[in-house]
Amino acid sequence: MKAMHKLLLLAVACTWAMGAAAQWQWIDKDGRKVFSDRPPPNDIPAKSILKQPGGGRAAPVAVTPPAADGAASAPKPALAASAPGTGKDKELEEKKAQAEAAEAAKKKAEEEKIAKARADNCTRARQSKAVFDSGKPVTQANAQGERIYLDEAGRAAEVKRINEIIASDCK
Numbered sequence: 242m243k244a245m246h247k248l249l250l251l252a253v254a255c256t257w258a259m260g261a262a263a264q265w266q267w268i269d270k271d272g273r274k275v276f277s278d279r280p281p282p283n284d285i286p287a288k289s290i291l292k293q294p295g296g297g298r299a300a301p302v303a304v305t306p307p308a309a310d311g312a313a314s315a316p317k318p319a320l321a322a323s324a325p326g327t328g329k330d331k332e333l334e335e336k337k338a339q340a341e342a343a344e345a346a347k348k349k350a351e352e353e354k355i356a357k358a359r360a361d362n363c364t365r366a367r368q369s370k371a372v373f374d375s376g377k378p379v380t381q382a383n384a385q386g387e388r389i390y391l392d393e394a395g396r397a398a399e400v401k402r403i404n405e406i407i408a409s410d411c412k
Contacts, residue, residue: 265293267281267290267291269289274291362410363410367407369403
């Protein structure tokens, strides 16, 4: 019984290997080796086909079906896209350019947001500095929410903090 299972597994493994062997291989116009499960385009000469399903070398098989109205049909986009410099390459370049443009727009929006926040901080810091420079008593809320007057040390520390904000955000 175990021998039967092994034989069955061997048969299944062989069929998988046969599916993997059904590959086309050819050299394209630019000298690059191309691997595919579809036949090469009609413009690839037979001498450039290195491998095909069945193991032999043969002329490429036409994959475009005849048109129903008798008119010549255009090549399928998938086949045209496999040629370098066309189709998928252009689409890929367009998508890459769009992604880069979106990233640049996102970065620009973030920079504008940061610039606006700095401008707001600068305005508030200058207003606070004007209040402290006026010499009037200044109050703040403590941890309990009570209003307390700042002494000279507290005023000096707050003026120092405001000057640092002005130096960093008011450029």
